[in-house]
Amino acid sequence: MSIKAENRHHFGVSIFESSLPDFEAHRLEIKQALLDMRAQDTSGMKRSNQRGWHSHDELHQSKLPAMQWLTEQIFSVGSQLIRHAEKLPPEAPIFLSSLWGNINDFGAWNAPHAHLPCEWSGVIYIDVNENPEMEPNAITPGDIMFFDPIPVGAPYRPSATVNYTPKNGTLFLFPGYLLHMVAPHYEQDPRISMAFNFRLGSVINNIAR
Numbered sequence: 001m002s003i004k005a006e007n008r009h010h011f012g013v014s015i016f017e018s019s020l021p022d023f024e025a026h027r028l029e030i031k032q033a034l035l036d037m038r039a040q041d042t043s044g045m046k047r048s049n050q051r052g053w054h055s056h057d058e059l060h061q062s063k064l065p066a067m068q069w070l071t072e073q074i075f076s077v078g079s080q081l082i083r084h085a086e087k088l089p090p091e092a093p094i095f096l097s098s099l100w101g102n103i104n105d106f107g108a109w110n111a112p113h114a115h116l117p118c119e120w121s122g123v124i125y126i127d128v129n130e131n132p133e134m135e136p137n138a139i140t141p142g143d144i145m146f147f148d149p150i151p152v153g154a155p156y157r158p159s160a161t162v163n164y165t166p167k168n169g170t171l172f173l174f175p176g177y178l179l180h181m182v183a184p185h186y187e188q189d190p191r192i193s194m195a196f197n198f199r200l201g202s203v204i205n206n207i208a209r
């Protein structure tokens with residue numbers, strides 16, 4: 001499958017943006033699966049989530065058809081982009097090592113964090129407000145924010161952060177070292193996303209030896 005993606009390339013770092021084909025046909029089923037999971041496991045896991053719910057991180061092994069479809073799509077898009085970015089040969093092993101859901105209710109946010117030691121990480125938006133209310137000179141609620149690894153700003157560097165307002169079906173893929181956070185949102189409807197990590201087989205094998 002050939003994919004369309006843009007490299008947003010901020011701070012000298014690759015931030016790929018893509019959208020999954022046929023995502024809308026599966027979106028509500030994925031959303032419902034995540035809401036059902038939260039109803040079963042209300043406390044979830046504690047990671048970067050502040051007031052928000054974080055599922056367990058092995059949804060790539062779920063037996064639910066919607067999750068299996070999403071896992072295949074994320075793997076296909078992610079592994080092609082990583083192979084391109086890292087100039088890896090076709091036989092180099094790439095693993096999708098974790099996949100989890102995030103449900104942020106009114107006021108919830110995610111603290112700044114990175115995903116090391118995973119080499120590549122990403123997010124896909126399942127159910128978000130694509131047109132949040134903005135205030136002048138303010139961070140848009142619910143935005144994902146990426147931080148410059150050398151956050152000195154002007155006059156030496158561009159602005160130390162770059163923000164994106166999520167859209168349903170949009171996927172971002174970025175190096176696992178890249179610090180990022182999610183701004184709080186103030187909608188009655190939850191902001192639902194899924195996040196994932198990739199590992200490079202060559203790196204894992206070298207560490208194991």
Ligand SMILES: [Fe+2]
Binds near residue numbers: 048114
């Ligand atoms: Fe993250």
